[in-house]
Each structure stands twice: as structure tokens, then as C-alpha cells.
Amino acid sequence: MVFSFIFIPLLIAACLPLIGKVSKKIIPDVLTNTTLAFLLLNSILLVKPVFSRGSLLQNINWFGELVNLQIALDGFSLLMLFTISLVSLCITLFSIDYLKHYGHQANFYALLLVMVAGMNGLVLVPDLFSVYLFLEVAAVASYALVAFGLGPEELEASFKYLMLSVVASAFILLSITVIFGLTGSLSFQAVARGLQDLNASLVLGVCLAFFIMGFGLKAALVPFHAWLPDAHPSAPAPISAMLSGLLIKVSGIYALFRIVYSVVGMTPALSKVLMAMGAISIVVAALLALGQNDVKRMLAYSSISQVGYIILGLAIGTPLGIAGGLFHLFNHAVAKGLLFLNSGSIQHITGTRNLNELGGLGKKVPVTAGTNLIGALSIAGVPPLAGFWSKLIIIIALIQADHFGYALVAILASILTLWYYLLIQRKAFFGPLNDRWLKIKEAPFWMTAANVILALLCLLVGIFFSPVFKTWIAPAADALARGVQQVLMWGI
């Protein structure tokens, strides 16, 4: 049942605060993890039907059409669902041990599940306004989660995040409304059909600009990125992972490209703008990351930079570019999730995230160091890890589409990427051992386990990139590459 992706987490989230009164820790832990594991399983089971039919449209009609829910699932959404379930499962596993710092597991998990539900909903709905709504569901939950620590920095970050996001979503909604005005409908299908024979390119252009700004802010494209380096590091580590790994991709990239490809249709002008913004993001954020001393802040800037890659790939418009972008999206979700969790481990172990205070941890906590290394190298695009393949595909696509300059930027920026990741490695793990950390021990089991699972994913996806690509990425890319046709097909 595809609907379970939305309902189950919502339901559990609603129950959790009550359960929290009964059992503070164990039941919330188990329940959340089971839910997400179930969703993961579910998404894997969906591969076959989606694969065979291309897309899946489900309706629920209850009470004589009083309840009329419609859900559309194609390769792209399935990839997102899978990514969301996978990464958030690892994150909740990690949280089992990590949340001791914060307490209030039930509340935390409830918010987390609401966020998951919001993202799942966003991915599944075939309707512009619903997209906005689920965006807000996930966003409201994320504001609270960013501020979950209730420290001054957390609050500050959350506030800025909220205030910028609100503006962004206002523009998104504005744009949706104008499109509604132009076509008279809100569902993807009808809008796509309506826009096809509509001759209002200027107004539509402005709408798209609003979308780019709105979703771009959610996805943290430069220059709309400024909230991210504040919000992501301030959140608890699992939430950082959630935000960087999933939220910016779902509410930013997924929504933007779903609308751009499947509803409006990609145009060269749009492609140019998005690619330019992607390239700028890559470079600017990479340079910014270089100057950071806080591990998580550096990772946050890295997210911006990598989102730049994803958008650069997706915006090329060729099937290969889309595939590369989506593959990178997946890989980045896994790897950045890993890195943020890992930074949580570091913080748990040492109590600090300042690179200058760390040093030589590799000797004391080899597993944390190793998983961090794998994640970092994967994002930097060092083979044989997963990130390499996606970057490779993106660059191939760039060259094939004759964007030599962008290819060069992408290539050179990957050197920068490696540069700042090496900073982390050097300062935190491989330098001389700081005397303060003589007595530290490896992080608790579940934290380490989550790290290891994600690191293995990075590695295995890299080694077995071919089956992964064929199973998950290629259908998703096909779905996008078919453009507006994909949405129009849904009805049939």
C-alpha cells in the first residue's frame, strides 16, 4: 500500500506523545525504527510493480467518494521514497543512543515521523497545492527539530531558517496560485495539459523564477542558501543528517524538478539558469567550506556544494544528466547522512566539533574515523565509492551536452571538495593525538552501527553501481526524462 508511506508515520507520530507518557525510551525507539523499517521494506517491494508498469496511480474512494485520495508513484518518486526510508531508518537507529543527550524521545520521534510523512507525502502527491502543503508539514517539523536543543544557537538558527523559509514558501504558493489561475487546475496532469497549449511564457517565466527561488531556498542553492549553514549544524546530529540528507533534496530538488520536468516541461532557458546556479553553488560553497572549523558547518556548506552538483546534473536536460543528478542525489543522501551522524558520534565522544580542538582520533576510534573517511571520499568523488560514479555520470553528461566549461568547474570543484574533506580528516582523525582525547572510547553500539551501515552502503553502491543504477536510478531518470509525457501518461 502506497498510502502507508503517509499515514503510518502520521499515525505513529500522533500516538507517540501519548506513548511517551508510558514508556520514555524503549517503546518510542522500537516503534519508530519498526515503522521506518517497514517503510523501507515497502519501498523495496514496490520496485517490481513500478518497474513493470512505469508508474503507479492509486485512488482511495471511501464513503462514496467523500474521501478521495489520489497518489501517483513513478520511478522518480520511488527512488525518493526509498532514499527517505533508508536514510531515516539509519538515522533513527543512530538516535537510539544519541538521544540521551536531549531526552524527550517520544516528542523527537514524533516530529521526525511527521517530517518523514511530510516528505513522503510531497513525493507522492500529484497536485501542486498538496506539494506546498506537505512541504510545510515537513518544514514545520524541521523548524522545531532544528531548535530541539533549545540552546541560543539552535533557536537562532531555527528562527532564521523559519523566516527565510516562510518567504520562500510564500513565493512558491504565489507561483502555484498564478499557475492555477492560468490553467484553472492544480493537479499535475491537468496543469501540464493546460500549459501545453497556453501561450503565456512571460508570466510562466516569472512563476518559474518564483519556483526556483522558493525551492532553491529549500534546496539551499546559492544565493538562497544562507540559512542552511546555520540550521544544519545547530540541529541534533540525526536531524542534521535528516535535513542535509533528505529534506533539502525532497522539498527542494524533488519538488523543483518534478514541476520543471513533469509539469512545465524543461526549456533551454530554464536549463541555463539552473545550471549556472548549480555551478555557482558548487564553487562558492566549496570555498566557504574550506574556511570552517566546525565539522558540521563544513558539512553543511558541503551539502550546498553537492546540491549544486545535483542540480547541475539534473538541469542539463539529457537523460544521462538526469540519471547522474539523481544518482548523486541518492549517494549524497547516504554519504551526507553518514557524515552528519558521524559528526554526532564525534560530538558524543569528545564533546566538541571544533576541528582545532580535535586531533588524532583515528587511533582511538578507528570505526568512526574509517566511516567518516568513506563518507568524505564518497562525496568528494573518489572511486571506487558511490559518489564517484554519480559525479562521473554528471560530467560525462555535461561533456556530451557540450558544456565543457561547466564540466571543468565540476571537476575543479571536486578538488576543492577533497581539499576540505581532507581538512577534516587531517585535523580530526589523522593528525597527532591531542592529549585531551587519550581516554576516549568508540561511540555506543547503535551510533556506530548506523555509521557502519551507511559507510557500507557508500562502498557497496560504489562497487555494485551497475545493478543499483539499473534498479533505482535508471527508472527514475526515465520518468523525468520523459518530461511532461510522464505525467500525462498517469491517467491512462
Added chain:
Amino acid sequence: MKVETITQLIIFIPLLGSLLVPLAGAISPKLRSFWSVLIGGITAFLPLTLITQALKGGEILWSKRLALGLDFVLIIDPLSIFMSIVSSFIGFLIIVYSLGYIHHEEHQNEYYLMVVMFIGSMMGLVFSGSLVFIYLFWEIIAIACWRLIGFYRQKDYVLKADKAFLMTFGGAVVMLLGFILIYAQTGTFDLTAMRGVAIPGSAVLLILFGLFSKSATVPLHTWLPDAGVAPTTVTALLHAAVLVKIGVYAYARLFLYTFKIPAAWQQAVIIMAVISSLIAAAGAVVENDIKRILAYSTISQIGYIFLGLSVANPTAVSGSLLYILMHGLAKAGLFLCAGIVIHSTNKRDIREMGGLIRTMPMTAISFLICAFSVIGLPPLGGFFSKLLVIMGAIKANQIWVAALALFTAILTMYYLMRVFSLVFLGELKVSAPEKTPSMVGVVTVLALFSVLAGFFVSYPMKLVQLATTHITWWLR
């Protein structure tokens, strides 16, 4: 066993075996050492069984189709077999040497993991027939290398490691761009499908970036002397035997075996090679740190290898291939001798050493023999390779280049003899005994091999000849 199977084993045994090293290390250090030596030994042994295949000439191709045409292709031909024998053998010797050298250090798990993985990916690189997989193994090597250079965790050491990683990575990604340009032109990454294709100069330039950065050729060379902060075993592995040969090997694989390189670029490589050789030799004369000297020396010798390959006539090419072997043996020997010296004196500045021939005669003599081989004096192996390269250059009408190369050879002689005199002769400044038998044994073996390779040069030469005729198929 089928040749293809053996080849896959050569690649995957060390790659997967390396992952088990930390596990073995968790059980006991003895087991770890045993395991590493075992894997190294198997990897060194298996290529030998391919010699019969090599002597048959011709090539065997094997490929596994992967998504997007990024196929995994293996080319088993005399060139790859030759290269695999050389690098796995030296790698194995270095593992054995490490048993003594690295004995007291921390992070041994990481060390053996990386060394074995290094060797494994080298094997992968050597047999790969696909641009993507060449790049892939290329970078795995870079990772291993990076960790190994930063082995001693000092602050500036890890900085140097990062520098090396960044420079080689930078070169490599630029090279990747070149690969992709070729892909855009031909629609495939499979080398065997692209033989004889003329590629644009821009792609050549980009690829050269990668090759030069990995093979430490001027102007992308400065990471190599700095990488001398690594344990000497590693520098031997990096500088001498394996790492820097990668670029050279890739040059042979790409620009001789596969593509037609535009004549202007070929000339450019020739000139770069010889200039690199000269400048690096100058560096070796000026430096005082023994490992930096040897590192510069490596850069200089790599220049010769590039020279031979870029001249691209059979004489020079076979000279270059032979050079890979001879330089590998001799330079590994030099580094490991230097390692013994450093290990026992705890000094690296040659001006602070002296007279060590009295306390460590075997090391001194091995050093001298290896030095002679690097200089290119008969009857040691290095003579033939250098001779053939220079002869080839002259034959290709590159007379001034050849003259400059010979001049560099004199510089080589000068600085190596300088090192030898300062370290081993003169008055004894630091008295230090020779080290464990496994270390001295390995350097002796290497020196011995340098000598034997000179006297029995015709055996490796046969393989080299086959490889040369195979990769210079376009001359036929």
C-alpha cells in the same frame, strides 16, 4: 586455470584480502603479518604463471558489461603481464621488509591494509582496459598512498600527505575530463574498441596532466619529494616501484597501445620529459635530506621513461619498459637502504651521517650497486634501459634531447655518489648497527636482482620485446 580467472584472482585477492587485514590485526599482530605476507606472496606469484601467456604474444580480452557502457574490461597482454610481475614482486619484497621496519609503530593495521590494497589496485590498473576503471584504480591507489604518506601522524607530515593526495587527485580528475572528452568522441570507454583513434589535442593535454601528476613530472612533481615523510617502505613503494610508474604505464597503454597522439603533443612530451629529468636531477644535487634526494632522483628517472615512451620507436619503448623494471629494482633498493640507515641513525640529513659502511657493510654495498644501476653503469640492469632509451631518442632524431638526457645522467652520477660518500664513507659520526635480517635481506635481494638483471638482461628483454611489438602495433 584459465588466464582470465588468474587475472581476476590477481586483482581481487589483494583487494579483498586487504579488507581482512584489520580483522586479522584485531586477532593478533602475528596473524596480520602472516596474512599480509601471504596475500602479497600470492599476488607476486600469480603473475608469474601468466608468463607463458605473455610469451605466446597476443592478447586476451575479458569484459563484464555494466550500466551505461562503463564496462569492466581486462586486457591481458605482454605489457600488462610484465608490469604486473614487476610491481607485485617489488610490492611483495616491500611487505617483507616492512615486517622489520614497521615493527614498532602504531597503526600497523592501517599500514598493511593500505599497502596490500595499493598492490591490489595496482594490479587492477595494470590489467584494466577501460578508461573508467583505469581511473578508478588510479584513485584507489591515491587513497592508499595518502594514508601511507601520512602514516606518522605528525602535523606537517599529514599536511604533506594531503598535498600529495590533492595534487595527484587534481591531476587525475583533470585526466578524467580528458577521458570523458574521448568518450564524447568515441562513445566508449573501452580501450580495445578505440585502437588507432586520433584524439584531439585538448584531451591529450588533460590526460597528460593526470599522468604527469601521478608520475611526478615537472611541473606537477613537488608532492613527491614532500611525500618522503612517509615510512621508507612506503616511499620505496611509491617512488620507486609502483606508484610513479602508473603514469608511465598509463602513457604506454593510452598513447602507444590505443590512441594516436598528435605529433606536436608527442614532441611536447619529449621535451617535458627531458626537462623534468634535468630539473629533478638538479634538485637532487641541492637537497640534503636523503629521502628527498632519492625522490628527486626518481622524478629524474621517470623523465627518462617518459622520454622513451614518447619517442615511440621500438628501441626507446622497449628501453622504457625495461627501465620500469630496472628502476623499480634499483630505486626500491636505494630507498630501502636509506630506510635502514634512517631507521638506525634516526637522521635524515646526509651531512650528519658518515662512515656507515663500517657498521653496515651489506647495506652500503647494496646501496652502491643500486646506485650504479640507477646511474646506468654496466653490467647492472640500469645500463640497458638507459642506453636503449637514449639510442631510441637519437634514432628518432631527437639529438639534443638525447644529449641533455646524457648530461642528466652525469648529474645522476654526481648526486648519487655524493650521497654514498657522505653517508657511508668518511668518519663515523653516528654508530648504528644493521637492522633485522628481513630488512637487510630484502635490500640484498634487490641489489642482487639489479646485478642479475644486467647479466641476464635477455630474459626480461624478451618479455619487453613482446610487449613492445604488441603495443606498437601501429608501426607494423
Added chain:
Amino acid sequence: MIIQIILLSGLVLFSILAILLKDLLKSALSLAVASLFLGIIFFRLGAPYAGVFEISVVAGLITVLFALTVALTRKDSEVQEARLTRLVFPLFFVIFLIIDGLVMKSLLQQVPALPTGPETGSFGEVLWKARTFDLVAQLGVILAGVLAVLALFRKKEEDKDE
């Protein structure tokens, strides 16, 4: 038409007042008045339910929330706003007004009329049948909001533990 424009102008005016007034409570009240105008506009545009919602929820509930917040943060929370802000606002506003007018006028010709027939059915039907998902999402948003408030106003357990 004229009434509509007057209402709209009132809306804009009170919104401007809401942001320009120094006293926060007065600002909140101005906002409430603006909401009132909006509600009336909604009603006149044929959206009575939305108008009611606007007036009751936004002008009522949200204003209360604002007032509550202002009350809770009253103590030495005076923030000195830059004086220039208020002074130059009219200038910018007029400039934007002109640009806005020109843009909208030029866009006017761009948009083709949409050949749509009048809607059928009742508001309830539309809300339930066509927009069921919105209701689900509303639940989600409310849940998120509630949980957020719970999370933000929770007592820190650690304080007790430590």
C-alpha cells in the same frame, strides 16, 4: 468595483500601519483590522467560508497569539528600530507602486483568457472530494505545529538530572 478598491486600499493601509507602528500591540491590532478587511474582500468575492476563517482565525486567534507573545516578552524588550526605515518607506513604496502598476499592466496583455465554465457542486463537496489530501495535510501541519510547540516549551529533563 470602487468599494472593492477601497477595501483593498484599506487592507494595504492597515498592513503598512502594522509594520510602521512602534508599539507592537498596536501593530498586532492593525494587522487584525487588515485581516478584517481581507475577510470582507473574501466575502465579496464569493468566498464566505474563507472570509469567516480569515476573520475568526487570523484576526482573532493569531492576534491573540501575538498579544500573548508581546505580553510575555514585554520586559525590557524595547528594540530600537532604525529611524530611517520608517522615513524612506514611503519613497520605496511609491517606487514599487509605479513599477508594480507598469508590470501588471504589461502582463495584462500576455495572459490569454481561460475558457472555463462555472464550477459545480458545493463548497463542502469540493473540499472533501477534490481536496481530501489537503485535509490530511492539514492534520499533518497541525500535528507538526502542536508537536513543535510541545517540543519548544518542554521542560528540559537534563536540568533535573544534572
Added chain:
Amino acid sequence: MMATTLLWPIIFPAVMAIILFLIPARIKLVREVLAVLSSVVMLYLGFSLFLLKNLSLKTNWLGMGINFDFRLYQFSAFILLALSGFLFLIVLYSTIKMKDHPRIREYYAYVFLAAAFSNGAVLANNFVLLVFFWEAILITTYALITLGLKPTSHRTAVKSLIIGGLCDFSMIMGIGLIWASTGTLTMDQVHLEPYGLAAAAFILMMIGAIGKAGAMPFHTWIPDAALDAPVTFMAFMPASFEKLLGIYLLARISLDFFELKVGSPMAMVLLIIGAATIVLAVFMALIQKDLKKLLSFHAISQVGYMILGIGTAIPIGIAGGIFHMINHAMYKTGLFLSAGSVEHRTGTTELKKLGGLAREMPWTAFGFSVCALAISGVWPLNGFVSKEMVFHGALETGYPIFAIAAWVGAIFTFASFLKAGHSVFFGPRSTEVPKTRESQWSIVLPILILAILCITFGVYNKLPLENFIQPVVAGHAEPGQHIDLAAGALNLFTPIAGVSMLCLLIALGLHFYGWKQGGKKAYLASEPIHRLPVLHQLYDLSEARFFDIYEQGVKFLAWLSRMLFKFIDRPIDFIYEKVVVSIGRFFTVLFQKAHNGQYGNYLAWTIGGLIVVVWVILKLLQ
């Protein structure tokens, strides 16, 4: 006879070298017997091969025309024989002289290895093979010099190595050029006119040859080695083996590989080098205060005659050069061995400390005197014969200046030997050396053999000339011209011989004058010349090694290296270490400054970005 016999002179000594090396240091007798025996075997091999004359062996080696190709013929057989002869004498001599050397195992190993390599070089019929053996000798030379065990030995060894390397590398270059222009590496298939590129090849090959022979300016390691290396080495390498090899190759180059015409530019080059070497080296020899060093300079000077002889490109001159080579090897080896004998007994070779040893060491004195007279070209010794031939040839070229140079050389040669002999063996008995006696038989015997050979080759010059020399030159005479070198060889009453004799008289006069001037101290006999106004400064400069190409060259190398390092290598590194990093840092800091944490600022970017995006999209749409 099997063709593989040709490998014996190479493999046998090489194997012996290993065996001798492996024999433990303490078993002296076995080693010595074994060494002498094997040198006898070598001599036997040399003889039998000399009698065979023609033999060749060719197997595949490296491919590409680089074959394992040996050829024995007249000339090489002769040189092979000479090499084995000298090897025998030196090994015999070494049994005593080197007896207590701490690294005696290495010594024999190196000597036999050197013999193996030299034999290989002589027999090689492929250029690469030639270079292989030729250059390999460098290592043995290096090793043997280090056996001098003096503090500076190693330095000198490196010097010899680098100078030798320079010469050999230029030879490689020459070979490369030959290969490039003829397409073959087989030596007997190459015959080029030395013009253009081939001329360059000629010069380069020639540098290789004369460098080995020790001509100016590649000589400078020899005088240093005279002091730093064992004296047996001096007799072994610079005096005999290297001369034989060098001049052998020079002859091959000039006669076989290239068509050297009388008076052609290449011939002039040889003549000039020859003449310069004669004169300059002899002037240096004259003033030396150490017997070994004096001898070493003569070893250089005499090479000049050989080069001069070959450079004439006239059969008699060439023959003279080659004959001089073999003669020189004899008497110079004899001289070094005598010097070694003196050193063996007295522990020094400084002229100042020695004197009047003739009574105590009569046989050594006799041998020394004969050899000294032979080197000075006194009738009827072998030196006279070969020098006359060279003078003859030099005059026939039409440039008398070269003959004059040769004569000048002769004057000072004699003068310096008068000084040396006088101060060591004659004159008053020096007090600085304790009483001593004649050396053991195995030291004296080689000296005497060599002295007798000097006489034999002089008086019965027909024997060597007809057996050894004439066949070599035979092919190069004009058709129909019959060469009978021995005919007037000992004729004293020709103008040329007359001038030569006059030279000897002048030398005698000079020595007498100097001896008088120096207060009847023989070792000061050369001082008047030493103190001549301009010469004096030149001498000082050369004492300071100003003219030493090695010293200057090494300085140049170091300077060049520093320049390259400082101005190319470091700047490149600077770019990576500093420039790239600071550019990155600059932008990083710039961007970081922009992120000042102010909400309004961030919102402004957002709105600004929005406006730009709108503008760009609209622009693109129009």
C-alpha cells in the same frame, strides 16, 4: 675450434673473480696461487686466440640489431694477448705488493672482473656490447681506486667515475648517431665519411676512446689516483689496460668506423689533442715531486704521441701510434711497478725523501732505468722506434708544428726522468729512509720482464712490427704501396733521428743546469723551469686545480643545479604551496565575511537572487 671459445677470455676471469672473492680472507696462499694460475691460463688463452686470428660468434641478445656479437681478428687478438700479458705480470706483482691489503678479496675480484670486461670490450663486434664492457670497466676502476684506503681515495674514485662516465656517455651518443645514420650496430659493417652528423659521431666516439686512454682534458683523475690508489692499480689501469683499450678503440674509430683522411678536419682535431696532451702533460710531469705522480703525468703525456700518431692518418704514423701504445704499456707498467717496488720497501715515493737506492735495489734500479730510457726514446729501445715513427708521420702531414710539439715533449720527458731516476736511485743515499734491500722476486720479475721486453721490442723491432702492427695497418695503405715499417726503424742517421737525439741532449743539459742550480739536489732539477715567469703562475693555477675539468665541471654542475632548483623547482612548489592556497584562502575569507549572520542580509540575497533570476529568465525568454 668452437666459436664459443671466444667467450672464455670473458667468462673465465669473471668466474675467477667470483671464486677469488669468495675465498675467505685468511687463506692467502690458495688465493695467490689461484690468481697467478688463472692469469697464466689467461695468458695461454691469449696466445691460443692470437694464433687463431679469425673467429666470430654471434647470438641473439636484445634484438633490434643489438646482438651478442664477438669477433676476433688481427688487431683484437693482438690487444687481447697484450692484455693477458699485463694481467699476468700485475697479478704476479700483486701477490707480494698487495699481500696484506685488508680488502684483498675484493682486489683480486676487481682485477679479474676488469680483465673480463676489457677482454669483452676488445672482442665485441657490436657497439652496444662494446659499451657494455667498456663502461663496466668504470666500476672496477672506481672500486680499485677506493682500495687505496686513503681518506681522499673515494673522492678520486668518484672523480674517475664521473670523468669516465662523461666520456662513455659521449661515446653512447656517438654510437647512437652512428646507429641512426647507418642503421646497424655491428662494428665491422660501419664505415662512414666523417662529415656532418657523422663528424659529430666521430668526435663523440673519439672522446670516449681518448677519455679511456687518459688524454687531455680527461686526464685529471690520473694524477690524483697516483697518490690515492694502490700502485698496482696505476700500473694495471692507467698505464696498461686503459691505454691499450683507448688507443685500440681510437684506432678502430679512425681506421674502421670512419674514413680518416690526411689533413681532414677530424684528423686535425686528433693532432691538436695529441700535441696539446704531449706538451701540457709533460710540463706538469716535469715539476712533480712525487714519483708516482710524475709517472702518472707521463702516462698522460705519452697518450699524446699515440693520438698524434693515429691522427696523422698516414700508415707509418698510425703504426707508430699503435706501436707506441704497446711500448708505452710496457715501460709505463714497468715504471709504475718499479715505483711500487720502491714504495714497497721504503714506504714512500716522494723524490725528496729518496736517493741512492741503486745499490740496495739494483734490479729495480735497472728495470727503472731501462724503462725510463725507453720512454724517453733513447736508441735503441722500443720507445725510440715508435716515437720516430710518430715524428715521421707528423712531419708528413705537412704541419711541422705537431712534430715540433712532439719533440718538445721528448725533451721534457727525458728531463723529468733524469730528475726522477737521479733522485731516487742515484746520487747520495738519502738519510730519511732506513736501510733496505731488494724486493721479493715476484715484484722484481715483472719489472725485469718488462725491461727486457722494452729492449727486445727496440732491438728486434721487426718482431712486433711485423707480427702485430703491420697486419693492422695493412688494410689502410694505398693500393700497391708496400709497408715495411721495420726497415729503417733503428736508423740513427736520418734528420728526424738527429733532431730527436738533439732533444735528448738538450734535456740532459737542462737537467744538469737545474741540478747545479738546485744545490746538487736532483729533485730540484726542474725548478728553473718551474720558476719561469709565466709558467710559474700557470703552474700555481694548475696546482689549485684551476684547469681540472672535473673540479670546474663539478662546480658548474653544482651551480647549475642550484640555479635550476632555486629558479624553477622552488617557484613551482611555491605556486602549489602558497599561491593556490592563498587564492583559495582569499575567496574563502571574502565569502565568509559576507555571511555575517544577519537575517536581513540573507533575506536581501534571497530577494536579490530572485530579482536576478526573474530578469535572466525573462531575458532568455525574449
Added chain:
Amino acid sequence: MSNLWFLYLFFSALLIFTGIYCLLTMRNLIKLFIAVEVISKGVSLVIIATGAVKNSILLAQSLAITYIVVEVSLVATALALIINIYKKNKSLDVRSLSKLKG
């Protein structure tokens, strides 16, 4: 009809401009959030106006109501945040919220 649409769009643009101007220049957190409210008024005006003009007022009405619900949720969260910030900082000045930078 579309003339009318642009009239409403014109006024909502004014509202949004006012709100953004306030967000850009004002400093009091509560004031900032009031500005957000002003913006959201502009948005809801557009929703209803579009529905009215394009003959789908019922749909628009349901959207507007949903939007108002979202707004309430947001306001609650934001005000909770503001109160928390006030508790920590004892100030409502947005300029004091610049600890995170660089």
C-alpha cells in the same frame, strides 16, 4: 475578467512588498513576524482572487482555508520560537541573532 485578476495581483504585490520591506529593515522579532503575516495576507488574497476571477472560487476557498490553517501552525511555532529566544537572549533584536556566521 483578467483585468480584475491583475488588480488583485497588484494589491497583493503591494502587500508582499510591504512585508518584505519590513523583513529587510526592521529589527524586532515580533515585528518581523507581523511582516510575515502581511505577506501571507497578500498570498491568500491572490488565492481567493484567482478563484473568483477564474470561476473556481470553491476550490480557491478550500485552498485559502487550508492556507490559513498552515498559517496558524506556523505562527504558533514561530511565536514559540520567539518566546524561547527572548528567554535566552532577553532581547528581541534580530541583530543579536548573529552568533552563527562565517
